[in-house]
Amino acid sequence: MRSQPTVLVVDDDLELRQLVAEALEQHGFAVAQAGDVADALARLEGYAYDGLVIDLRLPDGDGMDVLGSALARYPEIVSVVMTGAGGVSDAVQAIKRGAVDFLMKPFQLSRLAVLLREALSEDAPTATMTARDSGVTLQYDRIIGTSKEMQRIFSTIDRVAMMNSTVLIHGETGTGKELIARTIHEHSSRRNQPFVAFNAAAIPEGLVEAELFGHIKGAFTGAIAARIGRFESAHKGTLFIDEVASMSLALQAKLLRALQEREIERVGESKPFKFDIRLIAATNTDLRKMVKDGSFREDLYYRLNVVPVVLPPLRARKDDIALLAQHFVKLSCKSNGLSLRTLTQSALRTLMDYSWPGNIRQLENAIEHAVAMTGGDSEITAATLPQEILNPERGTLLPAVTIPDEGINFTSVVSQLERDLILQCLEKTGGNKRQAARLLNLSRTTLIDKLHRLGSPSEDFTAV
Ligand SMILES: Nc1ncnc2c1ncn2[C@@H]1O[C@H](COP(=O)(O)OP(=O)(O)OP(=O)(O)O)[C@@H](O)[C@H]1O
Numbered sequence: 001m002r003s004q005p006t007v008l009v010v011d012d013d014l015e016l017r018q019l020v021a022e023a024l025e026q027h028g029f030a031v032a033q034a035g036d037v038a039d040a041l042a043r044l045e046g047y048a049y050d051g052l053v054i055d056l057r058l059p060d061g062d063g064m065d066v067l068g069s070a071l072a073r074y075p076e077i078v079s080v081v082m083t084g085a086g087g088v089s090d091a092v093q094a095i096k097r098g099a100v101d102f103l104m105k106p107f108q109l110s111r112l113a114v115l116l117r118e119a120l121s122e123d124a125p126t127a128t129m130t131a132r133d134s135g136v137t138l139q140y141d142r143i144i145g146t147s148k149e150m151q152r153i154f155s156t157i158d159r160v161a162m163m164n165s166t167v168l169i170h171g172e173t174g175t176g177k178e179l180i181a182r183t184i185h186e187h188s189s190r191r192n193q194p195f196v197a198f199n200a201a202a203i204p205e206g207l208v209e210a211e212l213f214g215h216i217k218g219a220f221t222g223a224i225a226a227r228i229g230r231f232e233s234a235h236k237g238t239l240f241i242d243e244v245a246s247m248s249l250a251l252q253a254k255l256l257r258a259l260q261e262r263e264i265e266r267v268g269e270s271k272p273f274k275f276d277i278r279l280i281a282a283t284n285t286d287l288r289k290m291v292k293d294g295s296f297r298e299d300l301y302y303r304l305n306v307v308p309v310v311l312p313p314l315r316a317r318k319d320d321i322a323l324l325a326q327h328f329v330k331l332s333c334k335s336n337g338l339s340l341r342t343l344t345q346s347a348l349r350t351l352m353d354y355s356w357p358g359n360i361r362q363l364e365n366a367i368e369h370a371v372a373m374t375g376g377d378s379e380i381t382a383a384t385l386p387q388e389i390l391n392p393e394r395g396t397l398l399p400a401v402t403i404p405d406e407g408i409n410f411t412s413v414v415s416q417l418e419r420d421l422i423l424q425c426l427e428k429t430g431g432n433k434r435q436a437a438r439l440l441n442l443s444r445t446t447l448i449d450k451l452h453r454l455g456s457p458s459e460d461f462t463a464v
């Protein structure tokens with residue numbers, strides 16, 4: 001940032017414009033002013049301002065055009081939109097175009113100065129795009145989202161962060177479960193204590209207990225030294241158990257006992273350790289279904305599901321796609337040391353039309369890919385997006401199975417896959433087997449036959 005950053009303030013309301021200019025000058029900015037579109041464009045042509053503060057409704061045209069041409073010419077210009085009560089949706093559009101924030105009139109002048117300073121400082125995280133007064137929060141720390149669903153989640157975080165209640169986050173892969181868990185921790189009184197994440201599906205079943213509760217030296221073959229478990233490392237902080245559904249019934253019983261007694265014993269030792277943790281669990285499978293079919297303990301389910309947070313898949317909150325995409329473009333350009341690129345309308349449309357089975361993580365990766373493919377151009381076109389997004393029907397339908405060193409049981413992996421595909425189709429068709437068979441290009445009898453052979457989960461579905 002220059003020692004005295006320059007800002008162009010554009011508003012036809014002379015009085016307000018002058019107030020803003022004076023306040024910014026007091027905070028160390030050099031300020032230029034314009035009262036209409038023509039004047040603003042002329043000034044932008046002649047000088048590379050660091051910041052732009054603009055009202056979208058101007059007497060001779062649309063402030064959005066000024067914003068667009070400022071961003072096209074100076075991708076790094078920090079722009080803030082000022083808007084009246086009726087202008088929130090325009091302001092949101094402006095943010096989608098690349099403005100960093102908007103302020104509802106009347107606003108605190110000092111807030112504008114702080115906002116510009118933060119956005120201009122070198123190590124600025126992407127500026128906080130909150131507009132709480134208007135009731136729309138575009139960003140909650142690192143969580144982006146304008147959709148109703150995300151607004152609800154922001155208010156849940158607000159309500160529960162300071163409490164000690166256990167939270168269970170439900171959501172498909174890549175929907176942001178861990179991000180939400182971390183944000184809850186960061187807003188709790190435990191924020192200066194550890195946040196310990198544990199993925200119950202990532203390590204072999206036999207090691208989960210020792211990993212969670214710790215073990216003494218010699219507790220089992222391979223336990224060459226004593227180790228503390230995740231419960232102990234998370235003491236006084238937050239323990240996040242991801243993919244809790246993958247725990248065996250035996251382990252579920254041990255977890256339940258620990259949570260009830262508020263103490264654990266290291267494997268091989270009988271001295272209890274009293275822990276003080278806040279537990280957040282996450283699952284990408286429907287635990288209620290598992291409770292029904294006996295593969296998840298009902299008592300544990302209720303103990304975990306005190307505050308449920310349901311993260312909808314990205315395809316169910318399309319409103320968030322543009323903003324998220326823009327956010328990832330900024331992050332990716334920044335981490336690659338590039339000046340800011342913008343997405344073309346057709347790239348945005350392609351992103352909006354896609355179904356995102358891998359949710360936000362997939363979107364993040366797609367943008368990373370597109371930025372890399374864009375090279376030196378300032379615009380990210382649709383053509384730079386990954387193949388599976390451009391041609392969804394030709395893209396890989398299933399994630400490749402990675403073969404672990406110890407190999408796999410081919411027959412059981414294949415039957416699991418068959419079962420998953422059949423279940424997915426039955427779910428999609430509300431249990432209608434004829435339609436499900438059509439989706440799979442199988443005959444109805446073959447589908448029914450397979451259901452029987454695979455240990456039919458079909459009780460849940462009425463035969464049609
Ligand atoms: N609302 C959001 N705003 C910004 N970034 C997000 C949002 N949701 C998720 N992300 C980002 O997407 C990526 C995936 O999120 P995260 O790891 O939290 O998902 P997850 O649900 O835990 O995934 P998995 O089920 O695979 O464990 C992360 O890089 C995260 O920062």
Ligand SMILES: [Mg+2]
Nearest residue numbers: 174177178242
């Ligand atoms: Mg996760």
